[in-house]
Amino acid sequence: MSLLAFFVTQSLNALSQAALLFFLGVGLTLIFGIMRIVNFAHGTLYMLGAFVGYSVARLTGSFWAALLLAPLAVGLVGMLFEFAILRRLYQREASAFLMVTFGLALVLGEIIRLAWGPDALQVEAPQTFAGIVFLLDEPFPTYRLFLAGAGIIVAVTIWQFLDRTRLGLLIRAASQNPEMVSALGTDVNLLRSAVFGIGCGLAGIGGVLAAPLVTASVGMAATMIIDAFVIVIIGGMGSFLGSLIAALLVAFTQVFGEYYLPDLALAFMYLLMLLVLVVRPGGLLGKEA
Amino acid sequence: MTERVGITRRAVTKSAVAGIALAAVPFWPRRAVAAEPIKIGMPLALTGPLGSVGQQLKRGGELWAKTQNAKGGLVGRQIQLFIEDTGGNPADAVRKAQELVERDGCNIFTGITLSSEALAVVPKLEEWKAIFVSSDNGDGRLTAESFVPNFFRSNISAPMGARAVSLFLRESEWQNVYAIGMDYAWGRNSVQVFESEMKRAKKNFIGSVFSPIGTKDFSTYITKIRQSGAEAVYITMAGDDYNAFLAQAAQYRLPDKVQLLSEVVDLTVPRAVGDAALGLISSMRYCFRLDNPKNKEFVALWQKEYGAVPDNNEGEQWQALQVLAAGIEKAGSTDTTALRSALETVAIDDIKGRVAVRKCDHQAVQAGYMVKLVKADGFSYPVPQIIATYPDDKTTPACNKMTFED
Numbered sequence: 001m002s003l004l005a006f007f008v009t010q011s012l013n014a015l016s017q018a019a020l021l022f023f024l025g026v027g028l029t030l031i032f033g034i035m036r037i038v039n040f041a042h043g044t045l046y047m048l049g050a051f052v053g054y055s056v057a058r059l060t061g062s063f064w065a066a067l068l069l070a071p072l073a074v075g076l077v078g079m080l081f082e083f084a085i086l087r088r089l090y091q092r093e094a095s096a097f098l099m100v101t102f103g104l105a106l107v108l109g110e111i112i113r114l115a116w117g118p119d120a121l122q123v124e125a126p127q128t129f130a131g132i133v134f135l136l137d138e139p140f141p142t143y144r145l146f147l148a149g150a151g152i153i154v155a156v157t158i159w160q161f162l163d164r165t166r167l168g169l170l171i172r173a174a175s176q177n178p179e180m181v182s183a184l185g186t187d188v189n190l191l192r193s194a195v196f197g198i199g200c201g202l203a204g205i206g207g208v209l210a211a212p213l214v215t216a217s218v219g220m221a222a223t224m225i226i227d228a229f230v231i232v233i234i235g236g237m238g239s240f241l242g243s244l245i246a247a248l249l250v251a252f253t254q255v256f257g258e259y260y261l262p263d264l265a266l267a268f269m270y271l272l273m274l275l276v277l278v279v280r281p282g283g284l285l286g287k288e289a
Numbered sequence: 290m291t292e293r294v295g296i297t298r299r300a301v302t303k304s305a306v307a308g309i310a311l312a313a314v315p316f317w318p319r320r321a322v323a324a325e326p327i328k329i330g331m332p333l334a335l336t337g338p339l340g341s342v343g344q345q346l347k348r349g350g351e352l353w354a355k356t357q358n359a360k361g362g363l364v365g366r367q368i369q370l371f372i373e374d375t376g377g378n379p380a381d382a383v384r385k386a387q388e389l390v391e392r393d394g395c396n397i398f399t400g401i402t403l404s405s406e407a408l409a410v411v412p413k414l415e416e417w418k419a420i421f422v423s424s425d426n427g428d429g430r431l432t433a434e435s436f437v438p439n440f441f442r443s444n445i446s447a448p449m450g451a452r453a454v455s456l457f458l459r460e461s462e463w464q465n466v467y468a469i470g471m472d473y474a475w476g477r478n479s480v481q482v483f484e485s486e487m488k489r490a491k492k493n494f495i496g497s498v499f500s501p502i503g504t505k506d507f508s509t510y511i512t513k514i515r516q517s518g519a520e521a522v523y524i525t526m527a528g529d530d531y532n533a534f535l536a537q538a539a540q541y542r543l544p545d546k547v548q549l550l551s552e553v554v555d556l557t558v559p560r561a562v563g564d565a566a567l568g569l570i571s572s573m574r575y576c577f578r579l580d581n582p583k584n585k586e587f588v589a590l591w592q593k594e595y596g597a598v599p600d601n602n603e604g605e606q607w608q609a610l611q612v613l614a615a616g617i618e619k620a621g622s623t624d625t626t627a628l629r630s631a632l633e634t635v636a637i638d639d640i641k642g643r644v645a646v647r648k649c650d651h652q653a654v655q656a657g658y659m660v661k662l663v664k665a666d667g668f669s670y671p672v673p674q675i676i677a678t679y680p681d682d683k684t685t686p687a688c689n690k691m692t693f694e695d
Contacts, residue, residue, distance in 0.1 A: 001516055013508040118335075118344040120532050120561035125540070132542055141540035144508075213540075214505050214533040215561045219338045223503040223529075258509040265472070266501040 005136035010255055012135070016144040018251035019151025020213075023206030024224060025231030025243040026158060027199030033175040033238030034195045037086065037097045041104040043225030044112075045200045049074045049207025050216035051112055054121045063126035063212075071204035077108075078200025082193050105221070113218050120218075123211035147209060154205065155244055162240060171195055175238060230269055234276045236286020245284055326369035327362070327623055329354075329613075330395035330419075332385040332410075334377035334402035338503045339528040341557045342602055346400040346425060347372060349606025352594050357610075363617050371395055375406060377502075382406035383413065390417045396625055397422070399609050404428035404447075404475040414439035418625045420632070424609030425602055427475040427552070429482060429691030432650040436689060439625070441632050441651040443609035443644065445574040447479035447525070448691045449684045450552040453572040453657035454523060455486035456679050463548060465493045467519035469510055469534075471526050472499035478691070479525040479552050485692045495519050504530055507537045514547060524551040532561040539565035556600040559662055559671040567671045569662045575604025575641060576660055576673050584640040604640055611639045612646065612653060643681075649688035657684035 028042050053070035057063050081104060089096050124130070125143040132139040162168040174181045174191050182188045207220075214220060231250060235242025250269055257268035264271075276284060331350055333343035354368040362368055371393045375382040382401060389395040398421040401407045407426040414421055420439050423431065427447030431440060458466065466487055470476030480497050487494040495517045500510055511534075514522050526534055531551075535558065538544065544567075551571040559566040577588050577598040587607065591599040599607070612635055617623055620631035636645035644655045660673035686693055 001512075006512070010509070010512065013506070017506050017508075119341055119557050120529060122536075122561050122563045124563070132540075139542050141537075143540060210505070213537055214529065215536060217341070217529045217532065217561070219336065219340050219503075219529045220505075222337065223505060254506070255509055259512070262498050262500075262509075262513075265504070 001138055002136060005138045008135055009138050009140050010259065011252075012140060012144060012148060014248075014251040014255040015148035015151065017255065018247045019147045019154075020206055020210050021227055021231055021250055022151055022155060022244055022247035023202050023209070024228040025235065025247050026155075026240060027202035028228050029232045029235060029238055029240065029243045030171075030195055030202075031199040032232065033240075034171055034178075035086075035192050036094065037101065038094075038229075039196075039199070040098060040101040040225070041081075041108060042200075042203050042228055043221035044105040044108045045074050045078060046203040046207040046210075046224055046228075047216075047218070047221040048077065048108060048112060049204030050123065050211040050220060051116050051121070051207075052204070053208035053211055054116070054123050054216045057123055063124070066123070067205070067208050070208045071201040074204030074207070075197040075201030079193050079197035082196040086196070087189060087192075105225075109218065109221060116216070116218075118218060120215040123208075123216055125212040143212060150205075150209060154202070158240065167194070227269070230273050233283055234273055236280075236283030239283065239285040242283055242285035324366050326367045327364075327617065328369050328371060328393060328395045328397070329610075330371045330373070330386065330389035330393065330398045331400040332373045332375050332382050332389060332398070332406075333400050334382075334406070335372075335374040337377035338530055339377050339402055341528050341555070342425065343374070343377070343400075343402045345555065345557070345600050345602035346402060346606045348595065349424070349599075349603040350400055350610065352591065353607050353610040355594075356590065357614065363614055364621060364623075375402070377403050377406070379403070379406045379409035383409050386410050386413070386419075387417070390419055396420065396623065397613065397628075399424050399613065400606060401426065403473065404431070404478070405473050407431060408435055408474055411435060411437045411440050420625055420628055422609050422613045422632070424606040428478045429686070430474075430478065432652045433689045433691050436650055438651075439629060441612070441646060441653075443612040443646075443653045444605045445553075445572075445655065445657065445684075446652065447475055447552060448482040448686050448693075449657055450572040450574065451479050451482040451486060451523075451525075452684050452686070452693060453659055453677075453679055454550050454552060454570075455483060455490060456657075456683065457570070457572075457659045457677055458487070458492065458521065458550070459490045461521070463492075463521040465495055465517075465519045466521045466523060467495045467514055467517040467547075468497040468523040469514065469525070470497065470499050471530055472501045476525045480523070482691055483523050483525075483552075489693075489695075500526075500530065500534075502530065505533060507534045508541075510534070511538055511541050511543055514543065515541075519547055521548040521550055524549060525553075526551070527553065527555065531558055535565045535569070536562045544568055553601065554660070554662070554673070555602060556598070556670075556672070563670055566662050567664070569671075570676070571660055571662075571673070573601055573658050573660045573673055575599075575601050575608065576658055576675060577604065578660075578673060578675055579641060579658075581640070581642055583638070587640045608639055608641055608644060611637055612644065645681075647688065652685065652688075654681045654685045656681050 049070045052073050053066040056066040056069045129143040129146040231246045235246035253268045258265045335343040373385040396419045404426045423442040429448040468480045470480040554571040615635045615637050616632035620627040633648045644653045646653045657679040659677040661676050662671040663674045665672045
């Protein structure tokens with residue numbers, strides 16, 4: 001394998017992983033930005049996306065149907081949760097949210113285990129992206145190219161949504177001063193529901209897209225939630241652009257770090273976080289804590 | 290002043306009552322039950338990346354207890370399982386095991402899932418006066434340098450699995466081999482044994498790499514395997530990590546270039562990754578396709594209960610409990626000392642054929658198998674087909690050893 005081929009394929013690998021990390025991190029950071037809630041259930045909602053995706057793909061025979069319906073279902077579950085439980089707690093201190101979202105993670109995790117069983121389930125990549133392409137004579141799975149592409153599309157969509165739409169404007173405003181937004185006649189509660197739903201839906205997209213790589217399994221929440229938190233902390237809590245940069249940084253460090261120093265594979269992500277926190281305690285684009 | 294005294298007196302009375310109640314608790318169940326059940330503790334990794342393995346051990350234990358109890362139990366006593374979830378964490382495994390001893394009164398363990406958990410638990414066995422019959426722990430050190438007298442291993446160990454793969458490779462045309470393992474006790478131990486085997490077999494052992502438990506992206510590791518130029522790669526993985534590795538390796542078309550061989554494979558793997566597991570060659574600790582009457586009976590019983598064929602660790606858990614049962618019957622009790630000396634010479638003829646515990650290091654001596662995953666009628670996923678069997682004296686290392694002489 002030539003050096004160029006190596007760098008091209010590994011960079012594409014890193015991009016595909018960054019996309020998955022971004023789907024989780026950006027939802028978590030949006031929710032934190034507007035609601036000041038650290039959503040511990042985010043990994044479990046990602047897992048729910050994978051399992052619902054499995055069932056939809058199974059029933060309809062189409063991965064695309066799964067990619068459309070599963071995130072909607074996960075977003076709906078998120079909104080219901082916000083409406084039924086979180087809304088009653090906004091006057092409480094932050095620790096209440098930690099307990100409640102952690103509780104949701106446990107309950108939802110058990111429900112998934114009861115409903116789908118304890119064994120990992122197969123979700124096949126869509127037919128269109130099941131093959132390989134040769135990049136500089138090296139075989140590369142088209143599904144990973146698709147993941148990288150999906151990441152770019154979603155990132156641009158969210159950016160345009162936050163920047164160009166009225167709802168995006170309100171979300172940004174509410175994250176800075178919710179009282180003022182409320183005083184100007186906007187229902188902040190509705191806004192919170194919407195953001196929580198969108199954040200959870202993004203985790204659902206991540207779950208469906210990750211399933212062909214890692215299968216749908218009841219262990220996938222625990223391994224992913226930590227990565228998502230690291231992304232949010234590195235990027236700066238509440239920063240959209242921060243979570244994008246952090247996802248890219250973590251993925252590239254992980255892929256190239258694992259290659260050159262495999263014995264430190266577990267440490268790279270945390271070393272990166274440590275470095276960022278020493279230089280910028282609030283994260284790359286966060287406010288100083 | 291008087292008020293204060295009153296409160297103090299009430300508080301004293303309250304705590305005294307509570308103290309009496311607490312002290313009395315351990316005594317009343319003994320009076321209520323005629324014959325004390327045989328209490329078996331199973332601190333399992335039911336969740337976490339190796340949760341699928343823990344779940345198998347749970348099913349194996351539960352069906353065995355149910356079947357045994359329907360036959361009237363053992364030595365006139367019913368079997369009672371105490372199942373706990375450790376999450377695959379060694380510190381939690383020790384804590385849960387301790388609770389099982391102190392709170393529930395267990396003096397027998399089985400099913401501890403990860404080798405790292407088992408290695409953390411065995412030093413405590415003497416203090417707890419407890420016996421531990423391993424059904425799953427691969428790490429060779431458990432019957433070598435980390436051996437303790439209260440530990441028994443009924444299952445095929447990592448060195449034994451690595452040995453079966455090595456014997457198979459000796460006969461093959463593949464010369465250049467590489468290895469990948471999960472980065473913890475079992476993976477490291479298995480690859481170490483495999484490396485020593487390959488060197489003695491005059492094969493070219495190119496190198497090895499270890500992936501942390503819970504790795505999600507295997508692209509770097511797959512690249513390393515491709516770049517190594519190996520014709521065959523030896524894999525020591527289980528659970529979610531193994532599924533992710535195989536699914537991604539197939540997406541990279543790795544099996545077109547390199548033959549995948551593994552120390553052990555569960556049916557949960559081909560069920561989760563489908564055709565990505567096709568063509569995999571592996572040693573297996575228990576295979577539902579073993580051709581003997583005891584096994585046919587077991588497979589039928591299992592299918593009736595769970596509607597599926599028994600998996601690798603389910604068979605191993607069943608066998609471990611059959612070994613334990615033979616020990617308890619021989620000892621006539623579950624007294625730790627009596628049970629230990631009985632287990633030291635137990636030999637049974639069960640679902641895997643003859644299995645005999647040896648006194649020197651408490652390893653159960655048994656035959657080894659190699660399987661290949663193929664398509665078969667009646668199964669929606671690739672299933673193992675036995676392609677080689679090696680006699681017990683070929684696959685079991687010498688006493689207290691992890692490597693082989695020939």
